[in-house]
Amino acid sequence: MKMKVKSFITAALLAMVINTANSQNQKTLDLKVGDTMPDIPFRNLINYKTTEAKLSDFKGKLTILDFWFTKCGACIEGFPKMDKLKAKFGNQIEIILVNTQQTKDTREMVEKRFAKLKVTGYEVKLPYMYGDTVLEKYISYKYMPHHVWIDGNRKIVAITSGDEVTEDNVRTMLLQGSTHLRYKKDDINFDENKPLFIDNNGSANSSIVTRSTITKYNEGLGFFSGRIGFKNGEVSRYVSINQRLIDIFHDAFNVYSIPQNQWVFETPKNRFDLASKPGVFNNMYCYELMTYADSEAEFRTMMQQDLIRFFKVDIIKEKRLHDVYILESKNNLKGADSKNKINTTIHPVNIKSFIRSINKRLSIPLVDETRNSDLLVFPPENYYTFSDVEAVKMLKDMGFVVTKDKRQVEVLVFKDVK
Numbered sequence: 001m002k003m004k005v006k007s008f009i010t011a012a013l014l015a016m017v018i019n020t021a022n023s024q025n026q027k028t029l030d031l032k033v034g035d036t037m038p039d040i041p042f043r044n045l046i047n048y049k050t051t052e053a054k055l056s057d058f059k060g061k062l063t064i065l066d067f068w069f070t071k072c073g074a075c076i077e078g079f080p081k082m083d084k085l086k087a088k089f090g091n092q093i094e095i096i097l098v099n100t101q102q103t104k105d106t107r108e109m110v111e112k113r114f115a116k117l118k119v120t121g122y123e124v125k126l127p128y129m130y131g132d133t134v135l136e137k138y139i140s141y142k143y144m145p146h147h148v149w150i151d152g153n154r155k156i157v158a159i160t161s162g163d164e165v166t167e168d169n170v171r172t173m174l175l176q177g178s179t180h181l182r183y184k185k186d187d188i189n190f191d192e193n194k195p196l197f198i199d200n201n202g203s204a205n206s207s208i209v210t211r212s213t214i215t216k217y218n219e220g221l222g223f224f225s226g227r228i229g230f231k232n233g234e235v236s237r238y239v240s241i242n243q244r245l246i247d248i249f250h251d252a253f254n255v256y257s258i259p260q261n262q263w264v265f266e267t268p269k270n271r272f273d274l275a276s277k278p279g280v281f282n283n284m285y286c287y288e289l290m291t292y293a294d295s296e297a298e299f300r301t302m303m304q305q306d307l308i309r310f311f312k313v314d315i316i317k318e319k320r321l322h323d324v325y326i327l328e329s330k331n332n333l334k335g336a337d338s339k340n341k342i343n344t345t346i347h348p349v350n351i352k353s354f355i356r357s358i359n360k361r362l363s364i365p366l367v368d369e370t371r372n373s374d375l376l377v378f379p380p381e382n383y384y385t386f387s388d389v390e391a392v393k394m395l396k397d398m399g400f401v402v403t404k405d406k407r408q409v410e411v412l413v414f415k416d417v418k
Contacts, residue, residue: 029137029138030138030139030140031138031139031156032156032159033156033157033158033159033183034155034156035155035156036153036154036155036156037055037138037150037154037155037156038055038138038154039054039055039056039154040054040055040134040135040138041053041054041134042054042055042096042129042132042134043129043132043134044107044129044130044131044132045096045127045128045129046127046128046129046130047124047125047126047127047128048127055150055154056154058094058152059152059153059154060152061091061092061093061094061152062089062092062093062094062149062150062151062152062170062173062174063093063094063095063096063149063150063151064082064093064094064095064096064147064148064149064150064165064170065096065098065135065139065147065148065150066078066082066095066096066097066098066126066145066146066147066165067098067099067100067135067139067141067144067145067146067147067148068097068098068099068144068145069099069103069105069144070099070103070105070109070110070112070113072144072145074144074145074162075144075145075162076113076117078145078162078165079097079117079122079124079126080122081162081165082095082097082126082165083125083126084167085165085167085170086126088167088170089170089171089174092174093170093174094127095126095127096126096127096128096129097124097126097127097128097129098128098129098132098135099128099129099130099131099132100131100132100133100135100136101131101132101133101136102136105130105131106130106131107130107131110128110130120381120382121381121382140186140188141184141186142186142187142188142190142222143161143184143186143222143223145161145162146159146161146184146186147159147160147161147162147164147165147184149173151173151177157173157177157178158173158178158179158181158183159183159184159185160181160182160183160184161182161184163182164181164182169181182219182281185219185220186220186222187202187220187221187222189201190202190220190221190222192221192222192224192239192241195237195288195290196213196239196286196288197213202218202220202221209235209290210235210290210291210292211288211289211290211291212288212289212290212291212306213286213287213288213289214285214286214287214306214310215285215286215287216282216284216285216286217242217281217282217284217285217286218241218242218286221241221242221286222241222242223241223242223243224239224240224241224242224243225240225243225247225251226238226239226240226243226247226248226250226251226287227239227240228251228296228299228300230293230295230296230299232294232295233292234292235290235291235292236290236291236292236293236296236299237288237289237290238251238287238288238289238299238303239286239287239288240285240286240287240288241286242281242284242285242286243284243285243286243287244272244283244284245271245272245283245284245285245311246272248285248287248307249272249307249313249315251303252300252303252304252306252307253304253315255315255412258317258410258411258412259356259359259360259362259365260360261359261362261363261364261365262322262365262409262410262411262412263411263412263413263414264320264411264412264413264414265414266413266414266415266416267313267414267415267416271283271311271313272414287306287307289302289303289306308417312416312417312418313414313415313416313417314414314415314417315412315413315414315415316412316413316415317410317411317412317413318410318411318413319408319409319410319411320408320409320411321406321407321408322364322365322406322407322408322409322411323364323404323405323406324364324365324366324367324404324405324406324407324409325362325364325365325366325367325392325402325403325404326367326369326401326402326403326404326405326407327355327366327367327368327369327370327395327400327401327402328369328370328400328401328402328403329370329371329372329375329399329400329401330399330400330401348376348377348378349376349377349378349379350374350375350376351368351370351372351373351374351375351376351377352368352373354377354379354383355368357383357384358383358384358386358391360384361384361385361386361387361391362388362391363388364388365407365409366391367407367409370400377398379394379398380394
């Protein structure tokens, strides 16, 4: 089957990049760790006691500037964590969500994005600003989330990604005035659309045209999920920058087409770092393949061969008898009848999508034996985050019958290659 060019995006590791052409034309001071910030003004403040403030208003506090924009999924996902940090440390810290003019976000775009969040049950309560033109004159960056830590005397004490903004690190910073955090240094001139390490794009000059390159984590290159750019009759290219091994394998083998609770590891599971712990970069890789291929299927096969050859792991699909949850319906099922909704979402969800979402978190597969593929249900909010115990209780409360049994299901087997 002939496939179209695809882009695969992994939300858990998504780090967005903005067009920095405007900011490069407009010279920035590019302040670094150890430099002192001017007493800059904050304008267009929302969720603050005034619409304007100065950095000196936060004297004696640790101030964290959280640079973000509306299309950055990782930025948005980090807001609840920042809320919890503010609640934990109170007046000891100030957190401001900074949206600069170079993001090209308008007030309408920001408000629309926050309105969507509110529908899901989360309301942004931290002070935030949009269209800022001052901070971008002092702070240069390319990838977001981007966090600038400023102490009570306006000294920049850290510049980090979102992973380093944790309760422990904030506490250490407040107690000691410094902490050994990874210094986020964005390579402003790096272009992920150009070959790695050619013409100083991330490294030294080279004349390589066709190649396969695998490296460990590279600081300064940001995070880019894999993309295949197939060009029939020309050199095609795949690139993945600082991604987990499992996500690179997905781009070659399409592993996420099967839920993780249907994965079987016959190789050490920790090689794939499925937990993706914040701040752990040991199991991240850069991978680029540039070569000729007659079809995208052939190109993807070459990717598979590269990964098998280098990492000594193959992935196959097969049917196996597996422990499962069986989902059946009964007469008092609380489905699309709005009178029977239980602490529900606003919109109904098709049973197939409902089960697919639940399976992302369950330890064993949930098999649909309701025999009603058109059924609409009203699950509770955030149902896709539930543990096994919570999910089973939810399903029973909705009127389903849930039992444990065994079934033949398709599994993805990760196995060593000798």
